[in-house]
Amino acid sequence: MTELNIKMTKEIELLRLVTVGSVDDGKSTLIGRLLVDTKGAFEDQLLAVRKKKGTTHIASAAEIDLAMLTDGLSAEREQGITIDVAYRYFATPKRKFIMADCPGHEQYTRNMVTGASTAHAAIILIDARNGVLAQTKRHTHILGLLNIPHLIVAVNKMDLVDNDQNVFNQIRSDMKEYCAKQGINDLICLPMSALDGDMVAVRGDKMDWYKGETLLETLETLSALGGIDSKPFRMPVQLVNRPQTAELPDYRGFMGTIASGTVKVGDEVVSVPSGNTSTVKEIVTFDGNLEEAFAPQSVTLTLNDEIDVSRGDMLTHVGDKASDSKVLTANVCWIGDEPLTNRSKYVIKHTSNSVKAMVASIDFKTDIHTLDHLEDADELAMNEIGQITLKLMKPLHYDSYVDNRTTGSFIMIDTFTNNTVGAGMII
Amino acid sequence: MSEQKISEHRLTQLKALEAESIHIMREVVAEFRNPVMLYSVGKDSSVMLHLARKAFYPAPLPFSLLHVDTGYKFKEMYEFRDNYCKEVGADLIVKRNEDAIAKGVNPKEHGVARCCGALKTKGLLDALEEGEYDAAFGGARRDEERSRAKERVFSLRDEFGQWDPKDQRPELWSLYNGKIHDGESVRVFPISNWTEMDVWLYIREENIPIVPLYFAKERLMVERKNFLIPYYEETKDQLLEGEEPKMIMSRFRTLGCGPCTGAVHSDATNMDEIVIEAAAARRSERETRIIDHGSNSMEDKKKEGYF
Known part of the structure; x- marks a missing residue:
């Protein structure tokens, strides 16, 4: 890693992901695969889940139990199922990813909702042998309700259906039909084998009939993480900053994370529910005052008038109220x-x-x-x-x-x- | 034009993580009666403290720092702790399990699990109970260890300070449920989503002071199995048979108690070199922490109330 690379690593963007699927669709295996192939897992973590005790060096992903890498609780390893959402982190030179690994077991759907709520993109895993199951539909419907910007359908275990293009095409058309019913038209479908790694980070040579990007390429190039800055300005007030120190006896700053839009010094703002208006005096941060701030920055605003604003109130632009x-x-x-x-x-x-x-x-x-x-x-x-x-x-x-x-x-x-x-x- | 506008308004991943951490800290201060920040003097604590200063600027920190001391920390850590807390104007509370320390509890005689249980877990639970804190910030990260990967940002603890990993509250969007019953408390992990690499990059980017032990230097060390154990005159009776201290160019990736934390061979003497080394690392930082090496140890300790 050189000086230039440090700069790049610092400047990459964050993409939050969620993986969902039914029991045994191979979610944990896929995540294990992504961690291994992007070096998001360390050697000692891999050695801890090796299949053969006594191995001191991991030469290939086949030697480790990929699912064990992500099933962090003892109860999960005993029962061989994923109980709870686990968060995993990996990065490529293009992006950093936070991935929520969501259990497929029916009774744990609530964990899927949890993991999906913050995601920019979802990977829906389908076992090529089983096709679209009730649980797949339930998950897809929830992802639609949660308004995840990008849905990726990964038809996994293609190796177990002889990498047959017809199997993939059938599942793709079933999913497209189901999604169209609820107004989801932006769907990416790709075939893969997470266990062997084909079409995850590397293309492999078994599915030459598929010409699209690999999963990792897809994740690296998904468009528009942003966009919330072009929506109306909203800042729910978390706290009122009143230091009451000798230097700042009368200071009142309104602290919050900008939920959407941008705000500039001088902007006319209204506080709801009171309806009081004022103009932005300063946008205060520890690193110095800003002229402009945007979602999702956490800032402190001071106003030119002494109006009553407290936790639970929301600052918006005048004329652009919620x-x-x-x-x-x-x-x-x-x-x-x-x-x-x-x-x-x-x-x-x-x-x-x-x-x-x-x-x-x-x-x-x-x-x-x-x-x-x-x-x-x-x-x-x-x-x-x-x-x-x-x-x-x-x-x-x-x-x-x-x-x-x-x-x-x-x-x-x-x-x-x-x-x-x-x-x-x-x- | 809108294309251009969007690209102008993008946060780098470090700035996005920073904004999330600040949001979490502010929620805690708004919703809890008596929060405290657990401060272990390590790099993650340094980042967490720096984020807290940002979150409440220009006001001073609205909570105290709590260091649960085992008496076994490196002397460089104590020096750094006292100087840095004074410099940033933080109110530092130091608590120790004095009974156990008086009895001479140590990892060599009593084993790592019992020593940690007495000095760290009991020390922490007693300090939290004594201070009547209803929320305690901790600098744990989900990438550190597989049971930590399952932890919520607001992690509910019962009145015994215990964690029930099988019955955690769902945590949706950035809406944190801060409602608890009397006697319960939460552990809050504002840097949950940071990786070791993020922490080093951020320390470098923000020039955050850290304990000098993180930088490579010729140090007197003892080689034990895969570990480098620092040698001090005061602790020479802890040497095993046949061990000889020698000067080794080395540093620490993670800091814990002297007897249970190893150093690594390293030539990284500045932040750039540390970042480069972290990027090339093939083994996780926790490998040099003896506490993690029992079977399933972190999850069991966390259930009992360990940080």
């Missing part, structure tokens, strides 16, 4: 042990705001296989998805989830157990 309402309609993935029922009460955490809410109605439950809306549902059980309407104790200022993942999302918290039980996406 919607506000005491009634919210949202898609919900239910992840709690106890089902969601009509009239039950929860705490909603939305940006830096927490508010009590009551379920006013369960509008429908989605049949995951047909995508039909079941309108007579009286509850949503764990892993079920539906649309609900919530009545709030006080109004929230929000955008629709398809426009803004930060100001359009919320979690539901059980008031008795304090557990996170629901993931909501505002319509």
